[in-house]
Amino acid sequence: MIVVILIFASFSYFYLFNLARTSDLFPGIATHLSPTIAFAPSHAKHFSSLESLDEVVGAVRLDLKQIIVADPNQNIVLPYISDAVLEFQKTVEPDFTGRQKSLVYSSVCYEAGDECIAHSRLGLPEEKDALEGAADISRATVPTTDQTNLHNIRPKSLILSYGFDASDAFHRNLTEQWERQVASLPPGQLISVSTSGQHENMFMWLFIITSNVISHVKAVFEMADNVDVIVLLAGYVMMFATIISLYTNMRTMGSRYTLATAVIVNGFFSFMLSLLTVHALGVNVHVNVLAEALPFLVVTIGFERPFKLTKRVLEFSKETPITRQDIRKTMIRAVDSVALPIARDCFVEIMVLGLGAKSGISGLREFCLLSTVLLTYDFILMFTWYTAVLALKLELRRIREINVSASPTAKKNSPNTGYIRRTVLKAFSDTNTTGTEDDSKQSDGPIIARVKLLMIVGFVAMHIFKICSSFESGPQVDITQPSIARVLAQLLEQHRLSVHAAQPIVVEVFPPLTFQVAQLGWRFIPETVTRPLSSLLDVYAVYIQHPVISKWLTIALFVSLFLNTYLFKVAKQSKQLTEQGRERKNSVASPTEVQKAIAISPPAKKVHHHSDTIRSVDECLTLIQTPEALNNEELISLVQSGKLASYALEKVLGDLQRAVSIRRAVISRSSRTKTLENSLLPLKNYHYDKVMGACCENVIGYMPIPVGIAGPMIIDGDNVHIPMATTEGTLVASTSRGCKAINAGGGAITIVTADGMTRGPCVEFPTITRAAACKRWIEEEGNSIVTDGFNSTSRFARVRSLKVALAGKLVYIRFSTTTGDAMGMNMISKGCEKALGIITDYFPDMQIISLSGNYCTDKKPAAINWIEGRGKSVVSEAVIPGAVVERVLKTTVAALVDLNISKNLIGSAMAGSVGGFNAHAANILTAVYLATGQDPAQNVESSNCITLMKAVNDGKDLHISCTMPSIEVGTIGGGTILPPQQAMLELLGVRGPHPTQPGKNAQRLARVICASVMAGELSLCAALAAGHLVQAHMAHNRATQAVPNQK
Structure with missing residues (x-):
């Protein structure tokens, strides 16, 4: 994507460069003139100038375009020059209509009656005697029905004047096409000045264009009011401040200059493509429009959208270690999170600017159209080219981390590329770690987008109502000059003789096109051969032989080769390191060694150090901003000396697992037993990014708990496998036996009677x-x-x-x-x-x-939770056939009913229990809580349960129910963000929020828990009734550990 955009941008630059050299793109630089509107009311004898066409209704409208034919070295009336003028006229105004699909002048001119409006006689200035030959030429070549007229300005130039029908937009478009067709005529005996510039020296052209721009700016400043000048200068100051702010903000996020420069380049590419597009649409953007509107464009559109995307990408990239990260998924997540609000803001701005483009105000219309196209291209390039740049930066960071974590032997094997690699990675690395966690959590907010939208609306409204408008048309064509006044007078005279004489007439006088007489030369090769060769050589001269462009192409080629070679090499090295790691793992022979390697982590595995020497605390303190330059022992000394807070290790180091390891070593060395550092508490391969700031602080490892599956159990018609995390033997097996008995009776039925968390x-x-x-x-x-x-x-x-x-x-x-x-x-x-x-x-x-007055009540036994309920109030029931009770549970219905009354009801009442009318509801509930990421402390009130049993169907079958009024669960937030717990929620089909009915997943989890408790209650009561409890615990809780055979 980066290469494709660079290719498009390069061609756009070359094309715009040529357009700029020929002054076709910026007509204001070439002429410094804007069209003038001449108006003559009905029965008027002369024209007067108007500011806008909106002031005239029902008038005949014409466009007057002129061509200057000049020879700076010879007299224009010489015979061979006259022949050149005659040939040029035949080309510009052919006398037949079937000419190679080109526009014929007679088809677009304005006709008075059946003939084109023209003046048949030349008015000559005081040099009439010297130019009589030129007058004879013009009279012989221009018929009285043709509106072409040769005026003499001086002995070295002539003017050809053409009148066009401008009654509607269709005819005006035809007129513009005719003008472009004439201006782009191939060089012959007359050469267009607008195309001759491409053969000039580049530095000479730059000098000329610079002087023209300076003179144009000087003229604009002389014409402008002081208020306009102050506003324009303030705009440029704000524009540079915006660019500086971009670099400052990017630096705070960790990028030295690459990302900010990429944003600037992204905007420059969009600007070039938008200029090319509006030029292709036939809209000429005046130079002073760009000069005056560019600061406003930069300030209002600005770089807030790329900054927001960059911030989100870097935030997501820090959630997991970069070495284990899928860059593509990270980019997709970041783009998904910001694409919709960015697209919405961009669409609103485009709509506002589109309304400005529909206005008829000169300057504002061109600016708004350019801004609309620019916003579109900026949006497209931001999510293509700039997104690819961000992905490349993350890949380089990942490669750097992989290389840093490689063994010292691997580093010594590649000494030739080490310095180059460090240099490149330093340029693309993140060096600033001063950003706080609170800053990353702050919402971007819509305030910036709203302010920008208000600025755009205010800008468009200011110029629509002409309040301090800086879009001036600049100097205009002077219709009082004799060469133009004579043409207008004769046009008015012929209009008065036409059928539209009673209507007013409006003539828009455009700046002239200039043609020069070419030097004489002989042609030994036919033009049909030389023209294609000339075009090919022109392209070669511009794109290849250009002294500046050729150097840039060479530099770009070397950069591309270097970057691709480097990326291929480091990718190959990282692959080799991965394969070496796999070989080391596969080389471990015995399971005992594998267990020890996983359980025991060495105290200081120096994977980040650059030297075996332990530096002083003061020296290490100067390197705290680059923690990869410090080894673990140096970091431990910083923590022990109080220079680095233990709780801030994750934020300072950026490597979460390394931070946990260092904290663990510090605590171990300061403890009495000093055993924690090499203990069996697991440390590696855990999702510490999910824990940080959400689940635990001062982390030193993680505590694995066995997870078993009870069931499956039919709950409300669905087969459910129940995950249970516990260290109590027989619990999962006992619950599974209860599930089997309940399934034999058709499964469990559950209902949710209330749903409401409380705070008092x-x-x-x-x-x-x-x-x-x-x-x-x-x-x-x-x-x-x-x-x-x-x-x-x-x-x-x-x-x-x-x-x-x-x-x-x-x-x-x-x-x-x-x-x-x-x-x-x-x-x-x-x-x-x-x-x-x-x-x-x-x-x-x-x-x-x-805020909490214990009237809730949370994590404490309370009658109000038992009576009023808290969280989800659920009731479950099941009917177990008597035969199943005897075959699976090894007891009878009568025995179970009697035991439940004596134990769960009377026994609990005797103990004064509140909500404890059950056998062991907390056992099953807590095991499911631990497996699914719930708050285990809330088992106090969540375990409120009353278990009822009754003989039904004439005493043959057993009816059991469990009522739990305060199950407090959730499927989002808290411990449910941890991947293992999310896996268990996924097993139950309740992970995350319900897509259509909020709260449905949490209620479903509460139903599963209540049904699971009922299975556990049934099995335990059956074991107590049959006297099997002690035997089961002795068999499962006192099992001898398996000892490997020793030879």
Whole structure:
């Protein structure tokens, strides 16, 4: 993609370069003149100038175009020059209509009656005697019905004047095509000045164009008001400030200069392509329009969109170690996250500028059209060329990390390319690590896009209503000059003799085209042969022999060869390193050695060091911004000396696993036993990027827990495998036995009776009277006010009920809220803050004691959760045939019913239990919680359960049910972001938010848990009834570990 865009941009540059040299792209540089509108009302005898065509209605409209034929060295009336003029006239105005698909002048001229408007006589200046020959030539070659006229300006030039029908847009387009056709005539005896510039020396052309621009700017400044000059200078200052700000912002994100330069190049490519496009559409962009509008274009369009894309790409690239990262997936995620808002903002800006392009204001129309095309190209290139540049930068970073982590032996094997590799990677590396985590979490926000949109709307409106408008047309054609005044007078005279004499007439006088007489020469080769060769040589001269372009092409070739060679070589090296690592792994013979290699990590494996020497703390402190230059022992010394905080290791180093390893070594060496550093606590190959800032702090490793599968179990008609993370033997097996028995009876049925997470803030009033007034207000007229305020804080949080209780001057408000598929504590806390703020507006004397007043209640046994419910309230039931009870559970229906009453009901009542009328609901629930990333501390209230058993169908079958009023689960947020836990949620089919019904996945997980608890309850009660509990635990919990055979 980078190569393709560079090729297109190169051709655009070459084409625009040639257009600029011929002054075809920038007509203002070549002539410094704009068209003048001449107007003659009905029965008027002369023309007067107008500022706009909008002031005239119902008038006859003509375009007057002139061609200057000049010979700076000879007299224009010499015979061979006269022949050249005659031949040129035959080319410009042929007398037949079937000429090679080209426009014929007689088909586009303005006709008075049946003849083209023309003046048949030449008015000559005071040099009439010297130019009589030229007058005779013109009279012989120009008929009275032709509007071509030769005027003499001086003895060395003549003017050919042509009138065109401009009554509608169609005829005006034909006129412009005729003018371009004439201007692009191949060189002959007369050569167009607009095409002769391509044969000039480049430096001479640059000197001429620079002087023309300077003189043009000087003229514009002399004509402009002081306010316009101040606005223009301020615009340029803001433009340079925007560019400097781009480099500063990119540097804060870690790029020295490459990304900012790539953004500038992206904008330059878009600018070139937009200029080429508007030129192809036939729109001539005046130089002062570009000069005056370019600062505004840079400031308003700016570089905010590429900066936002860059920021998102770099943020996503830091989520996982770059060496294990799929760059393509990272780029896709980043583009997906910003593409829609960027496209929306760009579309709105294009629409506003499109309205400006539809206006009839000269200058503003061209600028808005150019800006619209520029925005389109900028959007396309940003998601193609610039995105490819970002991907290349990430690949280079990944290669650098792979090379840095390679063994010292591998580094010594490639000494020839080491310096070059370090130089290139340094240029493309991230060096600034001062960005804070809070900065990365800040939302981009729509404020910048809104300000830019307001600036664009204000700019367009300012020029539409002509408030401090800097789009001036510049110097115009002087219609009082004799050569033009005579033509206009004769046009007016012929118009008065036509059938449209009663109508006003409007003539738009355009700047002339200049042709020069070529030097005499002999042609030994036919023109049909020389013309293609000349075109080919011209292309070769411009693109190959050009002194500047040829050097750039050579440099680009060498850069391309170097970059491709380098990338291929380092990719090959990384592949070799990977293969060597695989060979080392495969060379390990015994499982015992594999286990030791995984479990025990060496204290200081110096994969990042560049020297075996341990430097001083002060010297290491100067290198803290480049942690890859420090080895692990040096980093440990920095932490031990207090120069580097242990909790900040991840942010400073960037390598999360290395940070965990160093923290682990520091803690081990400062502990009493000093065993942690080489302990069996696993360290490697974990998703620390998911843990950081979300699940745990001061991480020193991770704790593996065995995960077993119970079931499958038929729950609401679906076969479900139940993941359980536990270290208690027999738990998974016992639950599976309960699942088998329930499946034999047709499976479990579950229902969700309530869904509402709670939070109970505590507030205080000066008196109990005020407290009671607040309670009444919340329960009555204030209920809807508080509810609306709470609901406004989230798309998913919706208040279900408000329960208010008093304790003296204290007021406890229990918010019960649905929270979608999230467990919802953070969501509710945010809503409670908003609601308490609203209540404070009505009760200014209220004092907030705590956002959580234990009236929720969270992570503590409480009767309110057992009675009112919290989270998901679920009930499950199943009917097990008596034969299955005897065959699978090894007991009877009567025995199970009797045991449940005696143990789960009466026994719990005797103990004064709240919500504990079950055998071991917490066992199954906690195991599923650990496997699926739930908060294990919430098993306190989530394990509230009452298990009921009853003999049905004349005492033959067993009916069992479990009622759990406070299961607190979620499928997004918290521990559910960890990949292993996400895998278990995926197994259950409830990973992430439900696509169509928010909250459905979390409710489904609660149903599975309740049914699983019922299976565990059934199996344990059966074991107790049959007396098998002790035997099972002795068999599974006291199993002898397998010892490998020793020879």
